[in-house]
Amino acid sequence: MSLVKLYDTTLRDGTQAEDISLLVEDKIRIARKLDEIGIHYIEGGWPGSNPKDVAFFKDIKKEKLSHAKIAAFGSTRRAKITPDKDQNIRTLIQAEPDVVTIFGKTWDFHVREALRISLDENLELIFDSLEYLKAHAPEVFYDAEHFFDGYKANAEYAIKTLKAAEDAKVDCIVLCDTNGGTMPFELAEIIKDVRKHIKTPLGIHTHNDSECAVANSLLAVDQGIVQVQGTINGFGERCGNANLCSVIPALKLKMKQECISGDQLKKLRELSRYVYELANFSPNKHQPYVGNSAFAHKGGVHVSAIQRHPETYEHIRPELVGNTTRVLISDLSGRANILAKAEEFQINLDSKDPVTLDILDNIKEMENRGYQFEGAEASFELLMKRALGTHKKFFSVIGFRVIDEKRHEEQKTISEATIMVKVGGKVEHTAAEGNGPVNALDNAIRKALEKFYPRIKEVKLLDYKVRVLPAGQGTASATRVLIESGDKESRWGTVGVSDNIIDASYQALIDCIEYKLHKDEEAEIRRK
Numbered sequence: 001m002s003l004v005k006l007y008d009t010t011l012r013d014g015t016q017a018e019d020i021s022l023l024v025e026d027k028i029r030i031a032r033k034l035d036e037i038g039i040h041y042i043e044g045g046w047p048g049s050n051p052k053d054v055a056f057f058k059d060i061k062k063e064k065l066s067h068a069k070i071a072a073f074g075s076t077r078r079a080k081i082t083p084d085k086d087q088n089i090r091t092l093i094q095a096e097p098d099v100v101t102i103f104g105k106t107w108d109f110h111v112r113e114a115l116r117i118s119l120d121e122n123l124e125l126i127f128d129s130l131e132y133l134k135a136h137a138p139e140v141f142y143d144a145e146h147f148f149d150g151y152k153a154n155a156e157y158a159i160k161t162l163k164a165a166e167d168a169k170v171d172c173i174v175l176c177d178t179n180g181g182t183m184p185f186e187l188a189e190i191i192k193d194v195r196k197h198i199k200t201p202l203g204i205h206t207h208n209d210s211e212c213a214v215a216n217s218l219l220a221v222d223q224g225i226v227q228v229q230g231t232i233n234g235f236g237e238r239c240g241n242a243n244l245c246s247v248i249p250a251l252k253l254k255m256k257q258e259c260i261s262g263d264q265l266k267k268l269r270e271l272s273r274y275v276y277e278l279a280n281f282s283p284n285k286h287q288p289y290v291g292n293s294a295f296a297h298k299g300g301v302h303v304s305a306i307q308r309h310p311e312t313y314e315h316i317r318p319e320l321v322g323n324t325t326r327v328l329i330s331d332l333s334g335r336a337n338i339l340a341k342a343e344e345f346q347i348n349l350d351s352k353d354p355v356t357l358d359i360l361d362n363i364k365e366m367e368n369r370g371y372q373f374e375g376a377e378a379s380f381e382l383l384m385k386r387a388l389g390t391h392k393k394f395f396s397v398i399g400f401r402v403i404d405e406k407r408h409e410e411q412k413t414i415s416e417a418t419i420m421v422k423v424g425g426k427v428e429h430t431a432a433e434g435n436g437p438v439n440a441l442d443n444a445i446r447k448a449l450e451k452f453y454p455r456i457k458e459v460k461l462l463d464y465k466v467r468v469l470p471a472g473q474g475t476a477s478a479t480r481v482l483i484e485s486g487d488k489e490s491r492w493g494t495v496g497v498s499d500n501i502i503d504a505s506y507q508a509l510i511d512c513i514e515y516k517l518h519k520d521e522e523a524e525i526r527r528k
């Protein structure tokens with residue numbers, strides 16, 4: 001099986017996506033990660049476009065990449081000038097990349113309307129830009145922009161443009177589905193025909209406007225293409241590019257194509273999340289292979305079956321891409337979900353134990369009131385402990401009060417909370433201000449408990465989400481609050497539901513603190 005080369009364009013086409021912008025430092029950090037995972041080519045940007053991309057090519061030279069080659073992107077020369085005078089081509093050479101990739105026009109419509117030159121002149125543009133670059137760069141790739149649309153409009157001319165690139169002796173000709181509208185069955189037929197005319201190695205670059213970018217890339221490999229271009233998480237112009245986080249495992253695990261090693265593949269989820277983080281995006285939890293939900297089982301029937309054989313509802317073993325199986329708890333749960341969860345928390349439950357059925361009934365009744373335990377595993381663990389009688393009461397809350405006050409129209413609203421807690425025999429009464437009522441309550445709870453349990457200081461509130469339940473009752477609706485918290489070691493989610501948003505937040509905050517205290521005490525016992 002020959003090697004399929006992976007060409008990542010997250011740093012170029014990925015940054016053409018709406019809302020994505022990466023600093024030079026971010027690009028360098030992502031390039032290091034791409035190299036670690038075994039990407040063969042990293043397209044760093046278009047040096048003729050902006051100073052940031054010029055800086056990238058300068059800075060990346062200081063990095064010791066283990067094997068990835070760095071590619072610089074640009075276009076064929078402008079009409080009426082020679083390549084050596086073309087500013088874009090000059091900057092590509094000055095960037096001194098390992099590879100230069102330029103795009104040129106394939107579609108006669110684009111030649112006439114976008115470039116406004118003759119069809120023959122475009123062939124000259126392609127040939128002499130590439131011939132010149134071949135003499136000045138170690139490796140040269142040609143992106144045949146709009147190849148599939150061009151072929152459908154005028155196959156003869158589209159093939160002529162590829163021949164011009166072949167005559168210039170480029171190292172790879174990349175067929176681009178630039179508008180992302182090509183269907184997989186069309187693409188396979190077109191590539192078959194191209195292979196009759198072109199002997200240069202072929203690559204594929206697809207966009208996702210018809211949701212076919214990954215399928216098209218895989219089909220192209222099936223048709224003998226040796227280079228696949230794409231981006232991490234599918235970031236890219238409009239609807240994005242072929243998502244390498246789906247392409248790579250499909251190539252490796254399903255098509256048995258050599259591309260990266262099994263150990264590198266295990267870093268795929270980490271890479272996906274790293275890129276989301278640096279792009280300042282929340283990860284897509286439903287993303288195939290690498291998303292949190294990719295191997296999360298909710299239906300009772302599914303959970304029961306995966307415990308017997310994971311393959312019953314998992315298309316691959318999640319560990320192969322660095323992911324894990326998760327069992328979700330909801331009103332679609334059966335006993336199998338509860339048992340699986342209990343096992344995860346190292347709680348011994350028996351499927352015939354009446355407590356299991358009690359927990360199940362309790363969950364279904366709570367979900368009916370609006371609770372949701374997906375994403376609130378810590379509240380769920382506390383619920384199990386309460387049902388089993390293993391829950392420890394570290395403190396009790398005697399009462400709390402939250403006040404919001406606006407003393408003058410021009411002034412900021414002030415939030416203050418007071419709380420009375422009992423720890424052992426001691427009653428503590430504290431007050432705290434906050435940035436809004438929930439923050440004031442959070443501050444007051446912590447202030448009251450920290451002197452008894454100083455490790456509460458380590459807890460950070462990472463995310464706070466409110467959902468109105470059921471929708472449509474306006475400000476009288478019940479609310480569900482989901483809180484994500486974390487400390488140095490882990491992250492956990494808690495939930496509260498009430499027709500009062502402060503009360504719902506209070507429940508989730510108290511569960512958060514109780515979970516931390518249980519977790520630390522159990523860790524301490526294990527250490528001893």
Ligand SMILES: CC(=O)SCCNC(=O)CCNC(=O)[C@H](O)C(C)(C)COP(=O)(O)OP(=O)(O)OC[C@H]1O[C@@H](n2cnc3c(N)ncnc32)[C@H](O)[C@@H]1OP(=O)(O)O
Binds near residue numbers: 016
């Ligand atoms: C399919 C793709 O994703 S291609 C990549 C697209 N990415 C980008 O455009 C991002 C980076 N681009 C840029 O920074 C700018 O567009 C630049 C610096 C490259 C060019 O800027 P400008 O000179 O202002 O031109 P503009 O942005 O309006 O682009 C249109 C020009 O590109 C020319 N052009 C477009 N494609 C090609 C090509 N394949 N070969 C040569 N020239 C081309 C057009 O003829 C037009 O030139 P004209 O104005 O002289 O008629």
Ligand SMILES: CC(=O)C(=O)O
Binds near residue numbers: 144176207
């Ligand atoms: C080259 C490129 O980005 C495209 O054709 O989509």
